[in-house]
Every structure is written in structure tokens, then in C-alpha cells.
Amino acid sequence: MITGVEVALGIVKPEFMLTPVIGTSILNIVFIVLTLIKAAYIVQIFMHVKFEKKGLKYALYLPTLILIPYLTFILLTEGSYLFQ
Amino acid sequence: MASSAEMTQEENNWGGGSRPLGSRYGKLMMWFFLLSDALTFSGFLTAYGLMRFKFESTWPIAENVFTHFPGLEGDQPLLYVALMTFILIMSSVTMVLAVNAGEKMNRKAVTNWMLWTIVGGFIFVGSQAWEWYHFIIGDSGAVETVRQEILHIYNEEGERLSFSQVIHGMEEGHASNHGEMFTKAEVLSAMKSNEGMYLMEPGKAGEAFTHERSVALLEAGDVVQGANMIHNEYGQKQFANFFFFITGFHGFHVFSGVVINFIIFYNVLLGTYERRGHYRMVEKVGLYWHFVDLVWVFVFTFFYLV
Numbered sequence: 001m002i003t004g005v006e007v008a009l010g011i012v013k014p015e016f017m018l019t020p021v022i023g024t025s026i027l028n029i030v031f032i033v034l035t036l037i038k039a040a041y042i043v044q045i046f047m048h049v050k051f052e053k054k055g056l057k058y059a060l061y062l063p064t065l066i067l068i069p070y071l072t073f074i075l076l077t078e079g080s081y082l083f084q
Numbered sequence: 085m086a087s088s089a090e091m092t093q094e095e096n097n098w099g100g101g102s103r104p105l106g107s108r109y110g111k112l113m114m115w116f117f118l119l120s121d122a123l124t125f126s127g128f129l130t131a132y133g134l135m136r137f138k139f140e141s142t143w144p145i146a147e148n149v150f151t152h153f154p155g156l157e158g159d160q161p162l163l164y165v166a167l168m169t170f171i172l173i174m175s176s177v178t179m180v181l182a183v184n185a186g187e188k189m190n191r192k193a194v195t196n197w198m199l200w201t202i203v204g205g206f207i208f209v210g211s212q213a214w215e216w217y218h219f220i221i222g223d224s225g226a227v228e229t230v231r232q233e234i235l236h237i238y239n240e241e242g243e244r245l246s247f248s249q250v251i252h253g254m255e256e257g258h259a260s261n262h263g264e265m266f267t268k269a270e271v272l273s274a275m276k277s278n279e280g281m282y283l284m285e286p287g288k289a290g291e292a293f294t295h296e297r298s299v300a301l302l303e304a305g306d307v308v309q310g311a312n313m314i315h316n317e318y319g320q321k322q323f324a325n326f327f328f329f330i331t332g333f334h335g336f337h338v339f340s341g342v343v344i345n346f347i348i349f350y351n352v353l354l355g356t357y358e359r360r361g362h363y364r365m366v367e368k369v370g371l372y373w374h375f376v377d378l379v380w381v382f383v384f385t386f387f388y389l390v
Contacts, residue, residue: 035385039378046180046374056107056115063119068126072133079134 114368118375121337125379128333129386132326141287142234144319146388148244148286152218162388168211169384172338175204176377183370186363191352194366198349201373205342212335219327222310223260224248226317227271227283227298229305234319235293237271240280247307250274250281261309268307275299286319327387334383337376344369 044050049057107115136143146162153164178200185193224246227235237245247266248258251274275281276299283298285291293301308315316324348369357363 031385031389035381038381042176042374042378042381046176046377047371052107056112060115060119064122064126067123068130071126072130075130075134076137079137082134082138 108364110364110368111371114371118371121375122379125330125334125382128326128330129382132330132386135320135322135326139287139320139322141285141290142320143287144316144323145286149219149223149318150215150388151223152215154214164211165215165384165388168208168215169380171204171211172208172377172380175201175208176374178204179370179373183363183367186357186366189358189363191355191358194352194357194363195349198345198352198366202342202345202349205338205345205373209335209338209342212331212338216328216331219311219324221263222317224317225261225266225271225307225309226286226319227302227305228308228315229301232321234286234308234316234321235283235298235301236286237275237298238282238284238292239278245281247271247309250278265309266307268302271307272299272302275302330383330387334376334379337379341369341373341376345373 049060150162150165178197182194182197182201185197224236224244225248227237229235237247237250239245246259246261247270248261248264251266251270252258279295281298282295283293283301308317311317311321311324311327313321313325313328315321318324348365351357351365352363357365
């Protein structure tokens with residue numbers, strides 16, 4: 001388990017080093033993907049969800065994984081009409 | 085026989101004593117609290133993203149805002165905040181170790197790892213305060229036009245100038261204003277005497293103005309230094325508002341996390357959980373502490389990296 005944590009940290013470090021060098025939008029996507037990987041690590045291993053019962057997993061995953069992308073989608077599409 | 089056992093099970097579901105989802109109620113409630121908190125933070129961050137798309141041309145670039153490192157002079161983009169993130173993640177790791185030790189009823193190890201977690205949390209909160217201080221004091225200063233747009237001063241080589249450099253010259257040590265306050269008249273006269281200086285928008289695709297237009301804009305406008313809820317020298321003032329609100333809200337979570345951790349740590353020292361026969365309280369505050377870390381990972385990405 002702790003080795004898994006160390007792998008996650010290994011991903012975190014070089015990410016910081018890259019930051020000031022390049023600033024493309026591809027890099028942003030890489031950042032977001034790495035962030036999601038990091039978040040998954042924290043939730044699954046640190047917060048122990050991986051080892052919980054199925055019902056609890058669904059209770060936690062479904063609201064977050066439906067509502068947050070939904071909110072993001074709504075704001076990104078409808079937000080373009082602001083101040084028009 | 086089997087059916088009567090089922091019956092008692094059924095009765096127990098209503099009579100209490102059973103454990104839904106294989107967890108105890110304290111842990112479940114902690115999870116549902118964290119779930120709602122996660123939705124709150126997602127609301128903040130998406131609102132931040134919306135405003136950022138709206139004001140792309142004047143939105144500050146984080147690399148140019150958070151450039152300080154304690155004890156080091158000059159430009160250290162994002163280095164300190166990366167270190168802060170690392171410290172917070174490490175304190176999360178020590179929390180995992182504390183929870184593990186708790187499961188093994190190893191009081192000494194729990195005490196040890198909890199202590200490290202609290203130390204990490206303290207360093208993080210302190211660093212946050214330090215960063216706020218520098219954000220509020222400001223760095224280079226900027227021109228605010230009558231339409232409340234923020235513009236930065238550049239020289240003919242295309243280098244960003246601080247007020248200190250505009251007025252005292254380009255010598256070493258003037259790259260930041262170091263808290264020195266300048267008046268509009270001083271900056272204006274220095275700008276008038278140097279044909280090469282012009283103003284530019286702070287964003288990624290910011291527009292540049294000619295020297296004459298720049299002088300006219302400053303004459304009509306004013307100078308701003310530092311950042312607060314009304315003015316923000318780094319660019320779009322919404323950035324400062326969101327920065328204070330989101331990192332402040334997160335910082336409050338970290339602070340309360342440190343306080344709660346300390347209470348639990350104190351109880352560990354007293355031997356409360358040893359007497360109770362389990363360390364489940366450590367697990368619950370552990371969940372909260374990991375959540376704080378989880379939120380920071382997202383705040384870090386969307387405020388500092390992207």
C-alpha cells in the first residue's frame with residue numbers, strides 16, 4: 001500500500017519540475033489527468049474506499065461522478081451566454 | 085431455525101445495532117459530510133473556471149503571481165506552492181500510517197504519526213498565511229484604467245517592469261517593490277521621460293498599447309499596488325476574490341483539521357482509545373484529513389498549474 005503512495009508521489013514531483021518550462025494546452029490536459037489520477041489514489045488508498053463494501057462505494061461515487069461533471073458541463077455551455 | 089434467525093435480523097434492522105454498508109455510523113456520517121463538502125468545493129472551482137474563461141485576456145498567469153520562496157531573492161515560480169503541496173501530501177501519508185498503527189492498537193506509533201501529521205498541517209497553514217501576505221503586499225505594481233482594467237508596465241525589450249524599476253532604474257534588487265509605495269505622479273513622470281515604456285494586459289493573450297496611449301491611460305487612471313477585494317495589481321480582480329475565497333475556505337478546513345487532529349492526538353496521549361478498545365476516531369479524522377488533501381490537489385491544479 002505504501003509503495004502505491006510512493007508511486008503517486010513520484011508522479012507528483014516531476015510535474016512540478018515541468019511547470020515553468022512549457023505552457024501549452026496539452027500540458028494543461030496532462031495536469032488535469034494527473035490530478036485525477038492523484039485524486040483517485042487518495043480516495044482509493046488513503047481514504048480506503050477500495051476496500052469498502054459495494055453499497056458504500058456506489059453511495060460515494062455516483063453523486064460525485066454524476067453531479068460534478070454535470071455542473072461543469074452546464075457552466076461551460078451556458079456560461080458562454082454571459083454578458084451577451 | 086434459519087427463518088427465525090432471519091426474523092431476528094429483520095427486527096434488528098429496525099431496532100438498531102446492525103451496521104449498514106459494513107461501516108459504523110460515525111464513519112458513514114463523516115463520508116456523507118465529505119461528499120457534500122466535495123460538491124461545495126466543486127461549485128466554487130467551476131465558478132472560478134467560468135469567470136476565468138470570461139476574462140481570459142486579463143486573467144493573471146499564476147506563474148507570474150506566486151514567485152516567492154522564503155529566503156530566496158528573485159523569480160521562483162510555483163516552487164514554494166509545490167513544496168506546500170508536497171508537505172500536505174506527506175502529512176496525509178503519516179495520517180495513513182497513524183490509522184494503520186491504530187488498527188494494530190500500537191499506541192506509541194499512533195502518537196508518533198499523529199504528531200507528524202499535525203506538524204505538517206501547521207507548516208501548510210503557515211505557508212498559506214505567508215503566501216497571502218505576499219499576495220496582499222504585492223510585487224511589481226500596475227496601472228488601473230478608468231474602466232478598472234489592470235495593465236502592466238513593460239520596457240522596449242519586452243521585460244515586465246516593477247514600479248521600483250520604473251523609478252529607481254534597472255539595478256539589481258528592484259525587480260520587486262519590496263513594499264515601497266509609489267504615487268501616480270512619480271510613475272507618470274518616469275513613464276513620460278522614457279519613450280520605450282508601454283502598457284500591456286496581464287493575460288495569456290493580452291493586448292499591448294503604444295507609448296502615447298499608455299501615458300494617456302495612466303493619466304486618466306491610477307496606480308495600484310498589491311491585491312485586495314477592490315484592487316488587484318496582478319490582473320482581473322475576480323482572481324483575487326476567488327483566490328481569497330477558495331484558498332481561504334480550504335485553509336479554514338486545514339486549520340480546523342489541525343485542531344481536530346490535535347484533540348484526537350491529546351486523547352491518544354491520555355489513552356482514551358486504549359481504554360475504549362479501538363482507534364476508530366483516528367480513522368474518522370484521518371478521512372477528514374485526506375479529504376483536505378484531496379481538495380488541495382484540485383485547487384492546486386486549477387489555481388496554480390492550468
